[in-house]
Amino acid sequence: MNKIAFITGATSGIGEGCARRFARGGYNLILTGRNTGKLEILKKELEAEGVEVLALAFDVRNREAAKKAVDYIPEEWRNVDVLINNAGLARGLEPEYEGDFEDWDQMIDTN
Structure with a gap:
């Protein structure tokens, strides 16, 4: 099998x-993302180039979904x-004093 x-x-x-x-470069790919449609389109495009692709749709902020996908x-x-x-x-690109805590939480959890 090619490198992954x-x-x-x-x-x-x-x-x-x-x-x-x-x-x-000939690598097989495990690709993740939240948008299933975009993930499937990318998978098809890259497989047409001759590599194998395993697409896993989940949100990295969801620990249980991430664990399930990796398993x-x-x-x-x-x-x-x-x-x-x-x-x-x-998220929340306004000045800090105008920031939204929900934007900050979402950004910190994802990044």
Whole structure:
């Protein structure tokens, strides 16, 4: 089996860019993201390039969902060579004194 890269937050931005780059390098990919539709589109595009992709849709803030997803990974995919902890977001970009605690909590939990 090819080397394996595990990338969180793979449905856009840096995570998607990393997935595309590692696919060009011949890596099989474990990709995660919250948006199932985007994840499936990316999976199909990258598999067309000749690599295998395991797509796992879950929110990294949900510890139980993350554990369940990782437990689902088949044995032949568990020897991960590269781990890219990319999932993240930015919320509440107004000045701190106008900030919303819910935005801050969501951002801290995700990042």
